[in-house]
Amino acid sequence: MSAYWGKYADELIRTAKYIGTPGKGILAADESTSTIGARLTGINVENTEANRQALREMLFTAPGTHQFFSGVLMFEETLYQKTLAGKPFVKLLEEGGVMTGIKVDTGVVQLAGTNGETTTQGHDGLGARCKKYYDAGARFAKWRAVLKIGHTEPSELGIQQNAQGLARYAILCQENGLVPIVEPEVISDGSHDIRKCAEVTERVLAACYKALNDQHVLLEGTLLKPNMVTPGADAPKVSCEIIAKFTVRALQRTVPPAVPAVTFLSGGQSEEEATVNLNAMNSLQTLKPWTLTFSYGRALQASVLKTWGGEKKNWVAAQRVLYNRAKANSEAVFGKYKGDSGGDSGNLFVKDYKY
Amino acid sequence: MAPYAGKYADELVATAKYIATPGKGILAADESTGTIGKRLSSIKVENVEANRQALRELLFTTPGVHEFLSGVILFEETLYQKTLDGKPFVEVMKEGGVIPGIKVDKGTIDLWGTNGETTTQGFDDLHKRCATYYNAGARFAKWRAVLKIGELEPTQLAIDQNAQGLARYAIICQENGLVPIVEPEILVDGSQSIEKCAEVTEKVLAACYKALNDQHVLLEGTLLKPNMVTPGSDAKKVSPEEVAKYTVRTLQRTVPPAVPGVVFLSGGQSEEEATQNLNAMNALKATKPWTLSFSFGRALQATVLKTWGGKKENVEAAQKALYVRAKANSEATLGTYGGSASDVGTESLHVKDYKY
Numbered sequence: 001m002s003a004y005w006g007k008y009a010d011e012l013i014r015t016a017k018y019i020g021t022p023g024k025g026i027l028a029a030d031e032s033t034s035t036i037g038a039r040l041t042g043i044n045v046e047n048t049e050a051n052r053q054a055l056r057e058m059l060f061t062a063p064g065t066h067q068f069f070s071g072v073l074m075f076e077e078t079l080y081q082k083t084l085a086g087k088p089f090v091k092l093l094e095e096g097g098v099m100t101g102i103k104v105d106t107g108v109v110q111l112a113g114t115n116g117e118t119t120t121q122g123h124d125g126l127g128a129r130c131k132k133y134y135d136a137g138a139r140f141a142k143w144r145a146v147l148k149i150g151h152t153e154p155s156e157l158g159i160q161q162n163a164q165g166l167a168r169y170a171i172l173c174q175e176n177g178l179v180p181i182v183e184p185e186v187i188s189d190g191s192h193d194i195r196k197c198a199e200v201t202e203r204v205l206a207a208c209y210k211a212l213n214d215q216h217v218l219l220e221g222t223l224l225k226p227n228m229v230t231p232g233a234d235a236p237k238v239s240c241e242i243i244a245k246f247t248v249r250a251l252q253r254t255v256p257p258a259v260p261a262v263t264f265l266s267g268g269q270s271e272e273e274a275t276v277n278l279n280a281m282n283s284l285q286t287l288k289p290w291t292l293t294f295s296y297g298r299a300l301q302a303s304v305l306k307t308w309g310g311e312k313k314n315w316v317a318a319q320r321v322l323y324n325r326a327k328a329n330s331e332a333v334f335g336k337y338k339g340d341s342g343g344d345s346g347n348l349f350v351k352d353y354k355y
Numbered sequence: 356m357a358p359y360a361g362k363y364a365d366e367l368v369a370t371a372k373y374i375a376t377p378g379k380g381i382l383a384a385d386e387s388t389g390t391i392g393k394r395l396s397s398i399k400v401e402n403v404e405a406n407r408q409a410l411r412e413l414l415f416t417t418p419g420v421h422e423f424l425s426g427v428i429l430f431e432e433t434l435y436q437k438t439l440d441g442k443p444f445v446e447v448m449k450e451g452g453v454i455p456g457i458k459v460d461k462g463t464i465d466l467w468g469t470n471g472e473t474t475t476q477g478f479d480d481l482h483k484r485c486a487t488y489y490n491a492g493a494r495f496a497k498w499r500a501v502l503k504i505g506e507l508e509p510t511q512l513a514i515d516q517n518a519q520g521l522a523r524y525a526i527i528c529q530e531n532g533l534v535p536i537v538e539p540e541i542l543v544d545g546s547q548s549i550e551k552c553a554e555v556t557e558k559v560l561a562a563c564y565k566a567l568n569d570q571h572v573l574l575e576g577t578l579l580k581p582n583m584v585t586p587g588s589d590a591k592k593v594s595p596e597e598v599a600k601y602t603v604r605t606l607q608r609t610v611p612p613a614v615p616g617v618v619f620l621s622g623g624q625s626e627e628e629a630t631q632n633l634n635a636m637n638a639l640k641a642t643k644p645w646t647l648s649f650s651f652g653r654a655l656q657a658t659v660l661k662t663w664g665g666k667k668e669n670v671e672a673a674q675k676a677l678y679v680r681a682k683a684n685s686e687a688t689l690g691t692y693g694g695s696a697s698d699v700g701t702e703s704l705h706v707k708d709y710k711y
Contacts, residue, residue: 002557202358206564207565209564209565213608255611256609256611257612257644287644
């Protein structure tokens, strides 16, 4: 059989293409309840539904930001939340030309016999859940697979399990009208150099696209959310031009042009790093048949959270911070980012990060 | 491990890029002695070395043709042949900016337990042979894997064997300085629809690129020689625009942008069909990060052979015929081919279950 061509095919292609609109990217606000709890703790805010609602309302109503976002990723709870005035978040965003996406995986579990490698769960009843989310207004989904670099990692088992898991998730999404974002994150933990990261990333991406082909996924209706190719967190840093060169080359070697856009994760990069690296990639004179844009969580929200501190009186200031970061990243997609937009350049790296 | 980055890496990348120069393509003149024998029979010419030499000299010394060719693929015998004046063919080509290539596979054998599916041989002394060919002036190689479409075909076994075979061949070439042309030909035999051909071609190409990645092949130093996506030979024909649409989409779904050029085989297409289809692909407004060009055998030589008929007095006319077709295909790589380049060249060149 050829690639998926059921009732949602045209819509999937349009949605994926729209999300890849140059100048726009994704706000990843899909932190699970416990993960957002860790963030709120970091600013001394209690992890209650009201506070989670407040944070997301603050983000989604930030003036002027909708022009920079083609999509927002949400956690399930948020999909059904409203503004205090009673407007569903999904509707609010839709009015601003921002599509709603939904995290659909249920986290990672360890692979026995490996050195801490994992696979991602969430396939059971996934089709039905996707349909439910589609009915609630979601039009794209996200599933995070995690791989690590070590002496014998990632193992062939680790790569295969995650690639096949991503491909199963992807086709189930498409069958139910959601554009799957394929996220095979090779975490930056370790002291390996950038070449090692490039090798591993290429190997992982090649396995992913083979698995997607095996499962008849319609590539034109997908997005890729990879790590940038960088040195490990414990290795010496390199310039953004080098990161750009290695990252784009890795994509050239593995990502078929049918994929409309690559929406990078920021990982442990600081806000400024993530923007500068994205900008360098888009400034590179080389073949790039897919849009290169952002799907940032921490790299869009870190300063916002600090500025907010849980206090309503800080909303306007916090929203301004989000506007600045969103604009900076939008410029980076055009390769036109000029410099520091007041972003936090502190390291956001958390060892063995779990969402 | 990273892809091949040994002593030939830069040269491989430069060679592959040059072969993919827009406006140029490959003359596939690598018919084995047995195969060229059949061609010569059809024009009543005896299959002796002198005649094989005469045919190739005719082709390689065609005035003006070098501008349209970035490479010529040769059979081993031809790599060491010279013009009657004593100039090695390899030199004739180099002077014209044409890179010599060499067929390195040793043909196909049946896969037991399948319905006539095959795998390709030629590994056993491949390292040594590639090194020898490099010393003789070759800078790229070709290896033809063959798959067919049937009720159960291609089977997973056939796909895996051929994809892995191509990948092994490819890395061995690179280790010895030759740019590997990766050729996973899906035969046009049968009555399948163009959609079926597209499905199979996508599956096969995906398997090939996974295998190439597994074997650490440097994609920037390779070329792809696929079939165009068409209906089967027994099915209803479609327009060049349809062929273009399906073919380009198939490539978009499977061929990473690191590959500099796709040099199509002509299969059983007539000379004119092959040119029209190639032209339509290049005229198509779509994302195409690789050059789309030709590596034609029959579709460049059919009329040439008929015109020559083995007679010295026909050489000039035959060379003119080659020039006309080469120019037409050069224009097709730019999407500017205007129409029939000659009155001849429209007959089907399909031979069922074609073996080189």
